[in-house]
Amino acid sequence: EIVMTQSPATLSVSPGERVTLSCRASQSVTNNLAWYQRGPGQAPKLLIYSASTRATGIPARFSASGSGTEFTLTIYSLQSEDSAVYYCQQYDTWPLYTFGQGTKLEIK
């Protein structure tokens, strides 16, 4: 099983700032990596797929990169509605997908 490790566990930043979240895979997942946002009391929402492609309707201030085992999600010009838990997911190994443990982002 591929283990996904996210860091940091929590972040607290001010509106307008930039933040970078990290996700590491225990073995290469090539670019089969997605990022999701789960707001308070909400269902998860797809942000990024194929490591760097924004999903439909996701603003350009969400940017992601990486391949192999190291991935990052950067959010620019943070807004209050970005307060959420962010998860990475590898889908390289059907039929066994795995998520990271999540990074909780708080906007001060």
Added chain:
Amino acid sequence: VQLVESGGDWVQPGRSLRLSCAASGLSFGNYGMHWVRLAPGKGLEWVSGINRKGNSMGYAGSVKGRFTISRDNAKNSLYLQMNSLRIEDTALYYCAKEDPDMNGYLDLWGQGTLVTVSS
């Protein structure tokens, strides 16, 4: 376009429960489908997935041998049969649709159904 889960309940350890997910507004049979859960105080955990035709399934190690995923394309429905439930299976269970190209990312999620396992 939506996914609506149902069947969540409170059950005692060792008992069984069957979850359902009804899809509407999409060609259900064209997509792989998955169950993902969120336990209290924990992160998302992929539970199980099934391909479009229903002849290839996968399970997380924590549920393998106890849970069974299935689908009925004629009824636009996904199911999760959960047997030998444990306290640690307590979670909000989401149904999620796979992307159209069958890459494996999940582009549509339901709102979840709550399963509580407790004595």
